[in-house]
Amino acid sequence: MTATVIDGKAFAANVREQIGAHVAKIKGENGITPGLAVILVGEDPASEVYVRNKGKQTIEVGMNSYEHKLPADVSEDELYALIDKLNNDKNVHGILCQFPVPDHLSEQAIVARIDPAKDVDGLHVINAGLLASGQRSLVSCTPLGCLMLLRDHLGSLSGKNAVVIGRSNLVGKPVAQLLLGDSCTVTIAHSRTANLEEVVRQADIVVAAVGRPKMVSGDWLKPGATVIDVGINRIEKPEGGTRLVGDVDYESCAAVAGAITPVPGGVGPMTIACLLANTVTACCRANGLAEPVGLTA
Numbered sequence: 001m002t003a004t005v006i007d008g009k010a011f012a013a014n015v016r017e018q019i020g021a022h023v024a025k026i027k028g029e030n031g032i033t034p035g036l037a038v039i040l041v042g043e044d045p046a047s048e049v050y051v052r053n054k055g056k057q058t059i060e061v062g063m064n065s066y067e068h069k070l071p072a073d074v075s076e077d078e079l080y081a082l083i084d085k086l087n088n089d090k091n092v093h094g095i096l097c098q099f100p101v102p103d104h105l106s107e108q109a110i111v112a113r114i115d116p117a118k119d120v121d122g123l124h125v126i127n128a129g130l131l132a133s134g135q136r137s138l139v140s141c142t143p144l145g146c147l148m149l150l151r152d153h154l155g156s157l158s159g160k161n162a163v164v165i166g167r168s169n170l171v172g173k174p175v176a177q178l179l180l181g182d183s184c185t186v187t188i189a190h191s192r193t194a195n196l197e198e199v200v201r202q203a204d205i206v207v208a209a210v211g212r213p214k215m216v217s218g219d220w221l222k223p224g225a226t227v228i229d230v231g232i233n234r235i236e237k238p239e240g241g242t243r244l245v246g247d248v249d250y251e252s253c254a255a256v257a258g259a260i261t262p263v264p265g266g267v268g269p270m271t272i273a274c275l276l277a278n279t280v281t282a283c284c285r286a287n288g289l290a291e292p293v294g295l296t297a
């Protein structure tokens with residue numbers, strides 16, 4: 001079997017197009033422009049690239065982008081004062097702080113300070129709790145991207161056996177909640193899971209969010225399984241330099257799976273697309289407008 005490649009780059013472009021259309025509609029009919037505020041503390045080069053990409057894509061879909069760069073030694077009080085100001089700004093519908101932040105700041109406390117209705121990263125405990133209890137929430141972006149790709153590829157997920165490898169609050173747990181919400185039978189595996197290969201072999205859907213290069217190999221899979229590879233790992237190339245690989249061994253898995261996401265070009269591009277989707281959703285909820293269809297859980 002040769003797996004169908006799930007093209008996350010193309011799908012994300014399609015999602016951005018839908019967002020652009022919805023933004024244009026809101027602007028035209030209601031005179032409201034969704035706005036996303038991004039806070040960057042310090043000068044981490046990778047974070048600067050992410051923030052630049054987020055800002056660029058925000059503007060491309062017609063939304064307002066507000067970037068707030070703070071020095072690495074900013075005090076907690078100064079950062080919280082900015083978050084409070086953004087929480088109260090009617091032109092700002094989504095707020096995110098780019099992580100990691102310097103050690104003297106607490107990521108948990110920063111997320112807790114953000115108004116849950118503007119928490120477009122979906123990390124606030126209120127949003128995590130709403131998701132866990134099956135209520136309307138803002139869902140963290142990478143898990144939402146995984147769900148969209150699976151729904152698009154498989155249609156109904158009801159009754160499928162899903163194994164999520166990884167139990168982080170950022171990826172593994174919300175992915176599992178989303179799949180449960182779509183009536184999958186969900187197993188969450190982690191570093192203490194016994195007989196991981198056997199567990200994975202039961203799965204119609206495998207989501208790997210581990211952070212270990214090429215850990216899942218083709219002989220772990222049930223033939224025809226759908227594989228979503230969340231991992232982003234940089235490894236050395238034998239000829240020098242580095243390249244990105246996922247948590248799944250692509251070559252051996254593509255020979256057994258029914259469908260698979262590549263790395264790069266699979267889940268990765270969906271993350272920013274879902275951030276934009278969450279910002280439009282938050283804007284619509286704040287203003288009592290119809291939400292875009294198909295861009296929420």
Ligand code: NDP
Pocket residue numbers: 142165166167168169170171172189190191192193196209210211212230231232233267268271
């Ligand atoms: P974390 O390190 O927070 O969590 C990793 C999880 O994997 C943990 O639950 C851990 O188990 C589990 N794990 C580690 N080793 C094993 C093992 N040998 N067998 C089974 N489970 C194991 O990572 P994240 O969830 O934040 O990220 C996971 C991956 O996804 C990373 O590669 C990251 O770069 C990538 N990522 C990609 C994004 C994207 O946009 N595509 C966005 C976010 C993350 P335990 O809890 O027991 O320690």
